[in-house]
Amino acid sequence: MRATDEAALRRVARRRARQDVQRRERVDVRYSVDEKQAILAEARRHNLAGAHLVGAIVMAHLDSDLALPAERAATDDLIDEYAALRTELARIGTNANQIAHRLNAGGDAHPADAAVLAEAHRLVATVRQAVTAVDTAADVAATNRRAV
Template identity: 55%
Template sequence: MAEGPGHQGVPEEEQPAATSAVPLPRAADAAAVHRVARRRKREKVQRTERVDVRYSVDEKAEILTEARALNIAAAHYVGAIVMAHIHGELIFPGQRTPLDDYIDELTALRQQVAKIGHNVNQIAKKFNSGGDPHPGDTAGLAQAERTLTAAATAVRHIAAAANEALTQRAT
């Protein structure tokens, strides 16, 4: 069996503390930002309009570092990012997208179909509760079984579609 973090035989309290790793930027993300920044066209005349923004010392340092890494001016970097967001080419973490709405709709649909299955299951339970069967009970049970099977299949397909959408959102 594979050992967990730490050294073999070292009690848990003596194991080295896990470092809080800062997630590394993905190469694709950096490339996308560079493409967006390079996409901003030069104007024939110098831009004269300004928008003043205040940043903390740390935020400014991060902006300058990224701009230098892309070999562009910080103002160009900030302007390109803002314009990309305005034109729908850049989505911020936590921002809702149409894909998020789609996932929510699928989740709600799955819950509704599951409730149908639950209701049909209750009907089948009533049919099977004992006593003398009525002439339509056998046909009703057969239909309940077909409906339960269809509802379960629908729930699985809806869940698969939601999982696929989640995978698409994560990439």
């Protein structure tokens, strides 16, 4: 699965909000055994029920927020790539913070610790700037997409 597909699915699946009243209407759909297993596996990866995942995707498509593969625009891919990039940057920042925490925790310092700590702090600052730039670019892309 491409990063854009992963990000689009996560964005859509998490958006469907609870309602004040229980949903009672049903739509029955038939899947092959393989299709059902794939749906349930994907839902488990996102900690969702299979019905929630399918419902979120269908409603997002009906709300023109999730295009079918043939209807996706370049902007959709761009927004999803930004989301995937932001996730990767956040992981880098988390790792740098863990290094800094370890070095700041005390104990016997090694001669190289000060240099590593300074580099970890520089990396965290750089990642924060990159995340801010990615967020700004994603917001611009999403705003331009809605304007189309």
